[in-house]
């Protein structure tokens with residue numbers, strides 16, 4: 001592929017598009033751009049040697065009693081997907097991945113049973129989060145949840161001045177349901193999705209239905225939930241080519257693929273590799289982006305590439321140092337780092353833990369620096385319950401994953417001292433599960449640095465300002481900035497951003513501002 005944009009005049013469709021970043025957003029972007037602009041040449045640049053970003057699955061082998069060998073898929077990033085994103089289902093359909101799906105039914109214990117580990121309790125232990133109102137009556141959480149929910153509709157409207165446009169999830173939950181409710185349920189939810197502190201997360205970005213329910217209910221979330229929400233949703237619905245996957249996944253809670261979640265980026269890569277208009281380059285570090293009226297020059301240590309258009313999918317903080325013309329708010333959001341520890345035990349799951357999704361640990365009463373939960377454990381996923389079909393021999397061993405870090409500063413041995421670290425974490429796991437555990441047959445530890453952005457209060461306003469800056473000089477709408485740090489952290493959010501990338505270039509190009 002020639003490095004010069006063939007037709008870099010304004011009012012022309014993109015001729016050479018550079019996509020920066022080869023994670024799920026970059027791959028989805030490239031995939032959809034090839035469909036949108038079949039005549040454009042597309043260059044995908046990734047700084048690391050591999051594509052797929054945080055989606056990384058590995059099949060490991062280990063000994064099981066009787067001298068046999070077991071095999072299991074271990075994930076270091078997202079491990080399962082929810083069927084609530086039409087863009088994701090469409091991508092799976094277009095890639096022909098249906099036959100590779102493994103699913104967890106909504107009726108299975110993995111979907112129904114979720115637990116909290118209440119580290120602050122006098123007798124700490126796992127507590128089930130009830131799945132219905134009746135369940136709460138008998139739950140340990142009854143005293144926190146039931147009065148809070150019953151009282152909420154009668155609490156005065158209390159959104160404070162200064163929070164008219166956004167506030168943290170913790171702040172909204174505390175105002176409406178009380179501090180304990182927010183600490184226990186709000187913090188756990190945010191640990192499980194963002195590995196972050198709910199006191200920093202923008203509720204309007206992360207949980208817009210909650211924010212809208214309060215508006216609709218004239219100050220009460222419960223009243224808002226009960227009230228019709230017809231008027232808030234767009235009347236025109238996008239159409240997605242899902243090939244009937246919605247029906248196939250109708251009663252499915254989560255799903256993955258036979259060889260793990262990495263099958264998704266791998267399948268996109270395979271399709272792109274056969275497209276003569278696509279050039280994928282890994283281990284290429286972009287050092288500078290220089291916009292002009294007609295193109296954007298992309299510098300790497302070895303060459304300068306001229307693109308008519310650019311989509312950058314890398315984390316916004318890593319985009320900032322590349323820019324010769326600054327863009328606002330790229331460094332506004334902090335990122336969470338998580339240590340992911342996968343354990344495989346040569347014992348059946350029902351012997352080691354209750355059937356279910358796993359458990360989350362709420363923020364300690366005295367904060368993240370307190371002595372409660374010194375290991376900084378955010379939660380543990382019982383993978384065998386939802387993803388056991390990936391492994392052999394079926395049902396004969398237990399796979400679970402512990403997540404550590406996020407807003408905590410874990411007091412733990414270093415990663416280099418794997419044996420001691422494993423021992424400390426196993427002791428904590430035994431404490432949580434209230435039982436002795438056998439020696440693990442396999443342990444994998446991986447440190448995921450800056451893997452999830454915390455989209456902090458005011459995020460949506462900042463992103464509107466960023467878009468505004470990109471539409472003006474010198475970028476003139478030639479560059480789009482997308483990805484988890486911009487448009488949402490779920491895999492569905494990343495895929496939909498890739499699907500929408502370049503939509504503005506389709507209709508018309510920007511007027512010449514020279």
Ligand SMILES: C=Cc1c2[nH]c(c1C)Cc1[nH]c(c(CCC(=O)O)c1C)Cc1[nH]c(c(C)c1CCC(=O)O)Cc1[nH]c(c(C)c1C=C)C2
Pocket residue numbers: 076077078079080081082191192193194195254338340358359360378379380381403448451452489490491492
């Ligand atoms: C590395 C740890 C991660 C934690 N959260 C995420 C990662 C990669 C990202 C994430 N997890 C969930 C979502 C929402 C998905 C959606 O709404 O469609 C996101 C963006 C939910 C979730 N949390 C856990 C699981 C198994 C899932 C389902 C999706 C997935 O596989 O990621 C478990 C879990 N994740 C984290 C913790 C601390 C945790 C504990 C039980 C952090």
